[in-house]
Amino acid sequence: MVTIQDVARRAGVSAATVSRVVNGRMNVAPELTERVRAAIRELDYQGNAAARNLRRRRSSLWAVVISDIGNAFFTSVMRGIEDVAAPLGFSVVLCNTDDDPAKEERYIDAALAEQMAGVVISPSRNPRHVKRLLAAGMPVVAIDRALKGAAADTVLVDNEGGAEAAVTHLLERGYRSVACITGPEGVTTADRRLDGYRRALAAQGRPPVRPLIRRADFRESGGHEAMASLLDREPAPDAVFVANSLMTIGALACLRERDVPVPGGFGVVGFDDIPWAELVRPSLTTVAQPTYELGRAAAELLAARLERPGRPVSTVSLGTELRVRESSLRPA
Amino acid sequence: MVTIQDVARRAGVSAATVSRVVNGRMNVAPELTERVRAAIRELDYQGNAAARNLRRRRSSLWAVVISDIGNAFFTSVMRGIEDVAAPLGFSVVLCNTDDDPAKEERYIDAALAEQMAGVVISPSRNPRHVKRLLAAGMPVVAIDRALKGAAADTVLVDNEGGAEAAVTHLLERGYRSVACITGPEGVTTADRRLDGYRRALAAQGRPPVRPLIRRADFRESGGHEAMASLLDREPAPDAVFVANSLMTIGALACLRERDVPVPGGFGVVGFDDIPWAELVRPSLTTVAQPTYELGRAAAELLAARLERPGRPVSTVSLGTELRVRESSLRPA
DNA sequence: CTGTTAGCGCTTTCAA
DNA sequence: TTGAAAGCGCTAACAG
Numbered sequence A, B: 001m002v003t004i005q006d007v008a009r010r011a012g013v014s015a016a017t018v019s020r021v022v023n024g025r026m027n028v029a030p031e032l033t034e035r036v037r038a039a040i041r042e043l044d045y046q047g048n049a050a051a052r053n054l055r056r057r058r059s060s061l062w063a064v065v066i067s068d069i070g071n072a073f074f075t076s077v078m079r080g081i082e083d084v085a086a087p088l089g090f091s092v093v094l095c096n097t098d099d100d101p102a103k104e105e106r107y108i109d110a111a112l113a114e115q116m117a118g119v120v121i122s123p124s125r126n127p128r129h130v131k132r133l134l135a136a137g138m139p140v141v142a143i144d145r146a147l148k149g150a151a152a153d154t155v156l157v158d159n160e161g162g163a164e165a166a167v168t169h170l171l172e173r174g175y176r177s178v179a180c181i182t183g184p185e186g187v188t189t190a191d192r193r194l195d196g197y198r199r200a201l202a203a204q205g206r207p208p209v210r211p212l213i214r215r216a217d218f219r220e221s222g223g224h225e226a227m228a229s230l231l232d233r234e235p236a237p238d239a240v241f242v243a244n245s246l247m248t249i250g251a252l253a254c255l256r257e258r259d260v261p262v263p264g265g266f267g268v269v270g271f272d273d274i275p276w277a278e279l280v281r282p283s284l285t286t287v288a289q290p291t292y293e294l295g296r297a298a299a300e301l302l303a304a305r306l307e308r309p310g311r312p313v314s315t316v317s318l319g320t321e322l323r324v325r326e327s328s329l330r331p332a
Numbered sequence C: 001c002t003g004t005t006a007g008c009g010c011t012t013t014c015a016a
Numbered sequence D: 001t002t003g004a005a006a007g008c009g010c011t012a013a014c015a016g
Helices: A004-009 A016-023 A030-043 A047-057 A072-088 A101-113 A128-135 A157-172 A188-203 A220-231 A245-257 A291-307 B004-011 B015-025 B030-044 B049-056 B070-088 B099-115 B128-135 B157-170 B189-204 B220-232 B245-257 B292-305
Strands: A063-065 A091-097 A118-121 A138-142 A155-159 A176-182 A213-215 A239-244 A267-271 A283-289 A315-318 A321-323 B063-064 B091-096 B118-121 B140-143 B154-157 B178-181 B214-215 B239-242 B267-270 B285-288 B314-319 B319-321
Touching: A004 A016, A004 A030, A016 A030, A016 B070, A047 B049, A063 A072, A063 A101, A072 A091, A072 B091, A072 B099, A091 A101, A091 B070, A091 B099, A101 A128, A101 B070, A101 B091, A101 B118, A118 A128, A118 A291, A128 A267, A138 A291, A138 B220, A155 A157, A155 A291, A155 B319, A157 A176, A157 A188, A157 A239, A157 A267, A157 A283, A157 A321, A176 A188, A176 A220, A188 A213, A213 A220, A213 B128, A220 A239, A220 A245, A245 A267, A267 B267, A291 A315, A315 B070, B004 B015, B004 B030, B004 B314, B015 B030, B063 B070, B063 B099, B070 B091, B070 B292, B091 B099, B099 B128, B118 B128, B128 B140, B140 B292, B157 B178, B157 B239, B157 B267, B157 B285, B157 B319, B178 B189, B189 B214, B214 B220, B220 B239, B220 B245, B245 B267, B292 B314
Parallel strands: A063 A091, A063 A118, A118 A138, A138 A155, A155 A315, A176 A213, A176 A239, A239 A267, A267 A283, B063 B091, B063 B118, B118 B140, B140 B154, B154 B314, B178 B214, B178 B239, B239 B267, B267 B285
Antiparallel strands: A091 B091, A283 A321, B285 B319
C-alpha cells in the first residue's frame, strides 16, 4: 500500500504538506502543490480512509437505513440523497432492515462504530435505536415517519393533504359512500392519512361514519381482509381510499374475486404511486409522493446539520400529487 | 468516547486483555473475562471501528454494488447475502450505481479507501473497475453477469437453460412461430438467453430464423419497439420470448395497443419473475431466477475467499424455474 | 495467561 | 508556507 509518506518522499516534502494538498487546505506553494500532485499520480496513491477516519473521528460515509429495499418508494429517495451527497464528497450506503429490529440494531451499531458522518433513517415503530444515535451525537434525519419523543430533523410528506385530495376526488366523481382502509393506530402515516379522509368528508358536510373505517397492517393480506369486511357490510360503500400500495393490491384482488366491477361499481384510490400502476387493469389512481425530492430534502438537512451541529431541529413537509387513472372513473 | 483503555482501567487489566475478550481470541482467565465484560457493560463501551480497521487493515463491511436498486431481482439477492454475512460478523452495505460509470467508480474507490472486507458486484459492461479491485487484492464476487478478461469468483444463473425451457414451453403449447426479444450484443445475459432460444428451436427441428430475433436495450421502450417491429412483419410470429422483465412490460403494452389478444392470439413468456406478475392481466408466465440462493452463493464464495485468499477461482451456476401463468395458455 | 510495547496511516497543532 | 512531532484507538508481537 502506498502511504502518504511515500508520496511525501517522492515529492521531496513532508507528509503534512501532502495532506494539505490532498485536502485542499491552507496555502501550499503552487510549485509544491504540483510536485505533490505528480507524485500522487505516479504512485497511484489512494488515501487510507481508516487512518483518516481515526484521526478525524468521522468517516465520509452516510448510512441510509430503511425497512424494505423492495419498496419502490425508497429507490428514488436514495437517488435524491446521493445527488446531494456526492458533490459534498460523501458516499451513501444503504442498509436494509427488513423491518427486523435485530437488523436495525446491527446497522445502527455499524454506523456508530464506523463513525459514519450521518444517518438518514426511516424509523421503525420503536424509536429506541434512533435515540441511541442522537444520544451519541450522530447527525440524524428521519424520513417518512415522524419520530415520537425525540427531536430530530425530519422530512415528511403531507399525508393528510394527500388523503384529503384522494377522497375529495372520489366524492366529486360521484361516489356516494367512501370507505377508508388505513394502517395501524399509532403509526403516524396511517393516522395522518385517516385524518385527511375525515377532513374531506367533513368538508362536504358528510361526517365520516365509523363503520366505514378499517385498520389493517399495511400488508396485502390486511387490505384484502379489510375490503372483504367492508363489502359484507349493509349497506356496502361504493368506493374506498386505501392508505398504502400493498393494501391496495389486496383490496383490488378482493374486489376482483367478488366480481365487483371497478370503477363502474366501485371506485378505488391508493396512497403511494407504484411503477406498475399503469399496468394493472384497471389502472390505478394514486396519491404520488415526491420521493426524489424527499431524498434531496433529507440530504440537505443532514448536510446543514453537519455544517452547524447546533442549528435548531427542523421538519420539512412535502406536498403530494393526485395521479388520476381508471380506477376512479365515475360510477356507472 | 469510551476507549479500550477506559475499560481496561475499570476492569483492572491491560488493554490487550480487553481486546482479547472483545474478539474472543486466545485464552483469558474466566474471572478476568467476567470483569472485562462487566466493565464494558458499565461504561457502555463501543469499539472504534476506524481504529480497528486501521490496525487490521480491513473493515468488517461488505459492499454490494449493483446497477439498479429498483430492480426487485436485487432485493432478495441482498437478503441472501445478509443472511450469510451477519453470522460471520460482517455488515452489508448496498451501493447503487444506476448504471452510471462515475457512480460505480465512486463506490469502488470508497470500498478500497475504507478497506472493506469484500465486494459483491454486478459488473457493468466495462470491467475496468472490477479489475482495479482485483488488482488491489480485494476479494470480489461477480454476480448476474460474467466477467470478461478477469478471473473472479462468479455466480450466474443458467440463462441458456431458462430460455430454452421458456421457448420449449411455448412450442409445446402449440404456438408455431416464436420470436425472441433479447438485450444488447456483448451483454452475456442477453447472449446466453438468445442461445437458449436458438437451442430450443433447433431441438424441435425448426432452426431459428433471423427475422424473428430482435436486439433491444433491456428497457421498457426497447421492448415496445421490438414488439411493434415483429408485429409489422409478414408473416408475424404468434408468440414471443422476452429476455427481461422491463422489455416484457413494453411488449405487453404494445400488444394491448394493437388489440392482439394474449394468450389467445399471441403467447408471451418473460425472463425474470416480478412481484406483480400475478396482478397484470393476463398474468405473466416467467422464467424465475433463484435470487435468494444467488445471494447466498455469492456470499459463501466471498466468505471462502476471505478465509483462504489463495483458493482457486470458481464459478457457480444456478438453475431457473419456469412459472407458468396465463400469458402462455394455448393459442385459440 | 497477561502485560508491555510498537506501530497502523493520517491530520493537526506548534514552532520555525 | 513548511516540517516535526504527537497522537487518534486499537491489535499483535513479544516477553514474562
